[in-house]
Amino acid sequence: MNEINNYTATTLYGLEKVLYDELTQIGASSIEIGNRCVYFSGDKTVLYKSNMNLRTALKVLKTERVFNANNEKILYHQASKIKWDNIFNVHNTFSVSSTVNSKFFNHNKYTSLVVKDAIVDQFKKFHNNRPSVDIKSPDYNINLHITNKQCSISINSSGQSLHKRGYRLNxxxxxxxxVLAAGIIxxxxxxxxxxxxxxxxxxxxFLIEAAMIATNKAPNLKRKSFGFKKWKNFDISLYEKIKQDLKKEEKQYDKNIYGxxxxxxxxxxxRNNCQNSGLEKIIKVDGANFFKSQNHNNCFLMFNPPYGRRISYRPDYYKEIGDVLKHNYQNSTAWIISSEINELKKIGLRPSRKIKLFNGQLECRLIKFDMYPGSSSSKLLSE
Ligand SMILES: C[S@@+](CC[C@H](N)C(=O)[O-])C[C@H]1O[C@@H](n2cnc3c(N)ncnc32)[C@H](O)[C@@H]1O
Structure with a gap:
């Protein structure tokens, strides 16, 4: 049976439109942009593809119930309306996690407990037995999301966040x-x-995500664990077929990506991570000091320079980045992301695009600079 369900793919601030486009490409329907998420509908094929193929999704959640609640009693009552034994049974394990942004509820752990109690009480009532809670590796991870009064209960089909592609062992x-790197590209x-x-x-x-995009390689094709693989309706032959189809869609890339x-x-x-990704043939990595760059022409640069909190840098660092771009990378484009919003202004080139993003908790700017041939025609900020 080709059952259609409603899903939410979560993402990072600023990547919603990119994720929307990705969902269109994998055949999702009723796609709608939300706040750090995109809603969509689809069958099992879309669900499995969304987990293996989306570059900018963090988690894909299957919506079970959407309702309003402004106290624990209503939350418990609404959670009890879900027929939990249609979803899993007493032999499965589960966990409940909450994301709460509400004046009515102020404790994530407590709201999780309310939903957990509703589930356990329902199983006890109808089966005289209850499923166990497993925080680390549950069969079913139940997700409660509350914004003010608006609540939704969903099941996490991804398990661990989809940014964990498996290639970054070190x-x-x-x-x-x-996910941020792929979204920026x-x-x-x-x-x-x-x-x-x-x-x-x-x-x-950036190198590995760019290489995966260039070769049309699904970012999580090699990943072994997904939440949906533990679900009782898991269709292994469909899953294997989708994997094979995605593999067939991979392309050769006849250029190199340089780091x-x-x-x-x-x-x-x-180099080690590139090897883990299986893309080491097209990615070349070498030691070099950016400030001693040779003259390059017609390149596409993308980087996140050191920023204060995690790596220290000298005072004129960002100004010097601008000087190198102007003099050594003519006729090229550079995209730079940094949380050092004031330092970025010292680069001294006029940005042709500025995009607000977040790297973890840090607000960042992703800035595009176009360097034209001949330093006199570079768009300097002072012009
Ligand atoms: C914020 S980290 C980049 C993180 C990277 N995007 C990743 O995903 O792992 C900044 C990097 O810049 C490197 N770096 C700092 N100064 C440099 C320079 N002058 N030339 C080349 N690399 C430099 C640091 O060694 C560090 O690896």
Missing amino acids: QFKAPINE LLSGWDKKVSFIDPMCGSGT FDIAASSVAIS
């Missing part, structure tokens, strides 16, 4: 989240025709 200082509209360079590649996240870093340990870690 990491250098301050790595960027994989998709936001940039990189056309794959010019060389992609990350001159401060750290653990190689550099001043730190030898970062070069070693990046």
